Amino acid sequence: MPPIPSHPFRTPEFDMTLPATSHTLSPRPACDPATELDARFRAAIRAVTGVESDPQIRPSGNAKFGDFQVNAAMALAKERGTNPRALAEEILKSADLAGIAEKCEVAGPGFINVTLTRACTESCLTKLAASETFGVPAPMDPHAVVVDLCGVNVAKQMHVGHLRATIIGDSLARVFERLGRKVWRENHLGDWGLPIAMTLAKLIRERADFARLSLDDLNHAYRGAQKETSTADLDAAYENHCGPHRIAEFEIQYEPARAAMEDAKKTLVRLQSGDPEIVRLWERLIEVTMEQVYEAARTLNVKVGRENNRGESFFRDRLAGVIDAFAKSGLAKSDRGAMVVPFADRERPLLIQKSDGGFLYATTDLAAVRFRTFELDGSLVVYVVDARQRDHFKDVFDAARLIGWNKTADGAESTLVHLGFGAVLGPDKKPLKTRSGENFTLKDLLDEACERGTAEVTRRAADPNAPTHGLPADELAKIGAAVGIAAVKYADLSGDLTKDYVFDLDSMIAFEGDTGPYLQYAHARIASILAKSGESPAAIAAASFALAEPAEKALALHLLRYAQMTLDVGRTLETNRVGLYLRTLAELFNAFYQSCPVLKADDPATRLARLKLCAITRAILADGLSLYGIVAPDRM
């Protein structure tokens, strides 16, 4: 069996093995001129060379070379051993560019530079403006996308790492929703097993008031239970073959730990057997833990709620079936009393059952894979879990492929991907601490962001000329929160997800430069122009585009790429492409804003045409920000 690439989206040979239903196959956006150029040059290449080949249409890197460049001639000439410039000339000669290009020429080693006609760009833009999906074509793959996100554990505080798993997952889910896919957001919470039972047992022993439990109480009980049941020294004494006296000493010392563990195991048995009283208390534990998640989700504008909870407990009755299936198919074997799935290409097997008969997280994950592909109909299952679990997911996915669980109910092949995001580090390259030395919780960060955002918005609103001047305090706080959260989300999502980053509160909650608020600001400026114009949306929609100025044309060409960008994010799962696109869009709008007066345009027709350009830019900017779950206020 050939080795399976760990990052299938970057290896072309893997793409070729993907079935026709794979999410990597996408239709081309109709409003993007590159689509038409691709078709025409593909035909020209076929006519000249007799082969079907990607013409490699790319937006020009430099406006002086035109709007698009065709890069295929160089590579094709190499294959055929001919002169690349001559081949480019031939392709250009046989290309039918009627109604599309006003200028085409061969340049450099064999580039074909294409300048679109103004009518072509305007007609594409008109198509885009009329599209309900912002030019994004309907999906070819009818199956669902499953996103495993958030991943909190019961009785534990959400820390900054959960921020990434939550907002990255939510953003991907939003992208796939924009792509027209059915999306399942799965919160695979850690709500089952001995650690939970330990916490539960401790709370019961301490006669805790379950009706008034706080997350801090839970967290305290969890840590206390961990400490209480720890027999680390004793285990070490056995390991190191200490003398009988020393071991006897430890035995006495650890008697309470044994008792606590016994209690926890009894509680676990009661929980597993469905004892109504224990189950009720367990559900309360989950509820208290999840309240913080729902609150953070509200603050972050992330679509994660109670309906997304499908934790380890959900799969508890399916674990024995997992072992059975692997045993019966001969894929698992007994090794040192445990059940393992060996792999052909590596030493380390995947452990799916402990020697004491207990199940492991790999067992649950295998059950979850099966559920997500077969029952949720996922042809793409993305696990947004930190990068340290790369080996684990590689093993789980390979095991799933061996047994054939990477298939939907109708037999379509599913792509299983672990999107391993990097760690969030403090300035000392260690887990983040606050000034007081406590672990920095997610709530601390979000509170700080909202506070700073509100302070900034309030400060600016004091200026009598500010659009926000005179707004009530609660309105300013709402805008402030949107600004602060935008800063946090953009800072995280606009970089390479797989890389670690050093957490710096000040740069994460910055409002100037390459930030979320920069994009919101561009949006608010456009909204302000539209509001001041006095024109109805209908009147603007009925107007025609008139792309006369270079700044207008550059903005328009970028707008036309929105759909392709979104498709690219769906294909690569690289959320930073959204940020890059939007930053460029805002920059192009700012250049337009600088050089092209809208409300004071020379004539009414130009005014209306520019208003229409503003309207579509505003709509794309807002929709793009919504892919990050960032709110775009009309005033700030």
Next chain:
RNA sequence: GCCCCGGUAGCUCAGUUGGAUAGAGCACGCGCCUUCUAAGCGCGUGGUCGGCGGUUCGAAUCCGCCCCGGGGUGCCA
């Protein structure tokens, strides 16, 4: 030991999957608000793309070796 991921301007990072002269943001220097929001815009300073070799019309990007940093590596999740 083995496996995985990184290394780009003083700092934080992009780089459209091998394309034309490597780009932003912070920071620093200068300029632009009686004109649609200055959270903005323009100009300037700043580079051995970790190192060496290879592949080719063309490499930050692909391949090989080395250096540095981080992570993972059988009964926790």
